[in-house]
Amino acid sequence: MHLSSSFLSAFLAILSATTTTSATPHSLPKTAVRLAADPTNPALTWHVSNFDIGCSPGGCVYSFNIAGTASANTPGFNTTCNGTSVQDDYVACKDNAVLAQIEPAQYPNWTVKAQHQWRETEWSHYYAFGERNVTEALKTFTITVGEVYGVA
Structure with a gap:
């Protein structure tokens, strides 16, 4: 197949739950605390480049680069x-600390997670x-973090 072309400080202050339950990368323990992400924090805007997707009758293959800025409480990637x-x-x-998934949206759009x-x-x-949500023609875009969870 050919491819087509300072919020954590407050967050930590309210966390009081402790747990020894380990979370899998895609599920969270029941003691996780959720906060809305601060859209003004530059560490919560991820930069995607070289987005590429190619499809055949059996499905689609995607590839992209993604980078996040480090902050005092958030490692960069x-x-x-x-x-x-x-x-x-x-x-x-x-980088196993970053996971991705794509889902088809209304043609020709994709939801990149x-x-x-x-x-x-x-x-x-x-x-x-x-x-x-992006179209396959969009090669560079940003993803804004919408949710942050923590277990401490």
Whole structure:
């Protein structure tokens, strides 16, 4: 197949739940606390480039680069993601702290989903989720984080 072409400080202050339950990359423990993400935090705007998707009757294959800026409480990342439209869940990118998934939207649109996960200590886990509807012709775009979860 040929391819076609400072919010965590407040967040940590309200976290009081502790858990030893480990979360899988795509599910969260019941003790996770959810907050709306601060859209003005530059670490919560991820930059996607080289978005490419190619389809055949058996499904579609995608590839893109994604980068997130580091902040005082959020590690940065810069990785490549590859997968298919027939996968039912998030798939790890080259940097396993970042996962991605695409879903078809109304033709010719796709929903590109990304998750960034990191740990500060053995018992503190953080997850940020974002998604964006794009067309296959859009090669460069941003994904704004819409939700942040944490277990500490």
